[in-house]
Amino acid sequence: MSGTGGGGNGNGSGPRKRIVAVEAYCIGCRLCEINCLVKRSRSRKILKAFRRERDAVVPGIRVEESGHVSFALQCRHCDDAPCIAACITGAMHRDPATGAVVCDESRCAGCWSCVMVCAVGAVRPGKKRKVASKCDLCMGEEMPVCVAGCPNEALRYEER
Amino acid sequence: MTANGRGPAPWRRRDEKDIGGCAISGILSEEGRRFNGKAILESIATMRERSNGLGGGFAAYGIYPEQADRFALHLMFDRPAARDAVERVLPEYVRVPHEETIPTRPVRGISSPPLLHRYFVEVRTEILGEDEREEDAIVRLVMHINSAMEGAYVFSSGRNMGIFKGVGYPEEIGRFFRLDEYEGYLWLAHGRFPTNTPGWWGGAHPFGLLDWAVVHNGEISSYGVNRRYLENFGYRCTLRTDTEVIAYLFDLLLRKQRLPLQDACRVLAPPFWSQIERLPPAERQRLRTLRIVYGGALLNGPFSVLVGHGGGMIGLNDRTKLRPMSFARKDATVYVASEEAAIRRVCPSPDEVGLARGGVPVLGPRPREVSLA
């Protein structure tokens, strides 16, 4: 296996910001899931995305709920990521800039080893295409859209 | 009919508030040496441009030495009947050993003066209430005449001092009242630039009560607060002028409540909270207490005032210094005026010249606490 950052668990070297959920403030509205879906869609427009791509896109964030307690859960971008270790093609790798764990879809074989091995259940099978789907910290955006779009500031983007 | 027979005096007490105008000057001999009124006339004449001829006046101290113990009441009347009415009321409060018409001379520019008369009076002690002193009785008498008696107005009520004022440029008023024939140790002068129509001689400055004479340049934006505050203590502000509240505030703080002079000035023009916070603890506590207790006496808005009293003169600017005041000293004489030119005209080479600082009083005589009976 070769390639930049492929294989093994390299440590990120840049500023490591992570998404943190504040359970007390989550209102269970699921706008985070909606915003993530829109961001990952091709059209990036909510009306079009929901009409055409709702069944094709899997959001990288999911709200867990029990009674009145709820919070949003996504990939923890673990330092010691089991999904990277389990990946048979090296598609799952760590981005050196942010330290985030990212799936290179062009290499993903759709074996779902990562889905099975994730303790948090943060990796999910894609719907239309057979690739693993998970949070990538909205690579390229100043702030992940789930954080920016939470109406009650129940998600934070902080150095960890 | 007026004294010179020319039709009814323009006696119009407006309901609109008078805006203080615009030239003041004061000369004090710290040694109490009496000097001629010509000096103050020259000084105020220098600032003719600051007035518009619609009001001028003077206060002179030490001018009645042979009657120094009596209160010299200066009154103006719009008709003889008003004078008769007042003369019926006076004996209820005072004895009048001496009275006379105030001497005047005709001056071009001064027209339709009211009847002008002065009474040298002694308070009948039997009419004094409990805890009342002679001054309180005189104040009562003045308030009564000025608020209740039609066509009569007391414009001076101090001892061994007098206010002379009317409608005209100050130097003309000064010549009209023959001030060059008087000698006093303290002279104040004022020239007015009113923004409402004048006509009433009583509206000019100085405004006086007892020994206090106030000349004022500015507009007090806290007038509504100050007036209601003074009403708590029994003062009736009938004239709708800023100058009236200033005079009453000085009377309240200094004569009735006996605050030290510096504290009284700091009540009227206090330092900013940000300045108070930086003071040493004892000073800070003192100023905090004063400011919290006397919020209603704070004078807000631009002002430059000169206050005369038996013991001297106080010059004070508002704390943001929005009106001019220069002062100078030569030997034992203190000069204060709106413009330095007005001082240099009568004192070409003073020992010391400066600009008054916002909120810091200029005092003559030099600070040692002035005792005010």
Next chain:
Amino acid sequence: MRKWLVQPDFVVERDPERCVQCQVCVRQCANDVHSYDAEDGAVLSDSARCVGCHRCATLCPTGAISIRQSELEFRCNSNWTPGLIRNLYRQAEGGGVLLSGMGSDRPLKVYWDHLLLNASQVTNPSIDPLREPMELATFIGRKPDRVAYARTDRGAELQTVLEPQLELPFPILFSAMSYGSISLNAALALARAAHETGTLGNSGEGGMHRDVRPYAGNMIVQVASGRFGVDVEYLNRAAAIEIKIGQGAKPGIGGHLPGEKVDAAVSETRMIPEGTDALSPAPHHDIYSIEDLRQLVFAIKEATRYGKPVGVKIAAVHNVAAIASGCVRAGADYVAIDGFRGGTGAAPTVIRDHVGIPIEFALAAADARLREEGIRNRASLIAAGSFRSSADVVKAVALGADAVYVATAALVAMGCHLCQRCYTGKCNWGIATQDPYLTRRLNPEVATRRLVNLLRSWAFEIKEMLGGMGINAIESLRGNREHLRAVDLTEAELEVLGVKAAGVGA
């Protein structure tokens, strides 16, 4: 049985072009207005349940929802208005006393809107608050008429020591909103915002929850007729104590917290059983006359060793000036007057809408009366009862208030949409509720930030208005009615307010 006569107040409109069936509205409406039909794949709305709180419309990511007044229109009738008719239907179907939340919405004159402020020109320069000091510092408490000196050889030494004062950075405090009527998150946010800006909040008659105690130094605690939560530690913890005699929204009756809003924490803080209605008695049963009030004032002063101001809050009624004077003579360090438009979590609608007088008159009358009697210095006046903007605050100070209490404005800043259904305990914004599903919706950090923003922006605006009037210290505005002019008021109204008509000069 269905209440046939009661028809919806609002119509929920969903734009089919914009609705993407994301179901945020379904999840967020506490009144179950919206639902998802899986079979048809559509979100449906039952307008009958809608209270007009706009929660759904605010969160909808596509802006697909709008809420309109019900279109079921009656024949025009100026006497039998739709509101009155609907209230009759509700009473006919339900029996009982109709309740409302928040302040009276009746179309009486709002006198603040008839008062206009002055500005300086030519004869007196206005002051620029960005470049010059502009002082809003306000002191609430008893003040002497004069100071006393001791003449020593060092000069005159100031002897006067002031009675306890509350020092505020600007003339605004948060009015009483009881924990119980509002959620803990809301109460916390108010306390924190008060702490952060240096002003004070008011616990209302709900007692003080332990989470609020760190901010007790910025809190006034209330001793109301129900004495909820009152013990000696409660009194001593706070910055000041307020005896609540009355409230503007419901003069003559006591506070009212429906049982739905009394959960375990409220029960513990108020010291009452869970689920019971907290109905405060109408009078304090130990205050039947003014001398009884004086006893209570001094009992509290003794209990707090005279270290804190003790105030009295009264509702604005016809005789408010005399009552205020009585309170001052009973030893109150401040008198808070709550006017007709004051808000509440729950009040009988008829009382809210028909009892009491507007604060503008009450304030003017009380201020004038205290001055006439020469006792204005003995107590500060705090005005309450619908201050909607910084301009209302400035006008109140000009009429004579030392400071104003704001409550409704603070709640609106936190997200309230004035749907007036606070008494149901189903506040969708997490403010007037104890339901744990709903209280989460008010993030106290966000709410605190919004409240601080509100106070700071009002403080700046007040400075601008003062500067425009040529004033640089709030003392010079307090009671300065010369800076007010009125439009469209009767002679009698002008006289009570002590204000001249616009066009009349100084």
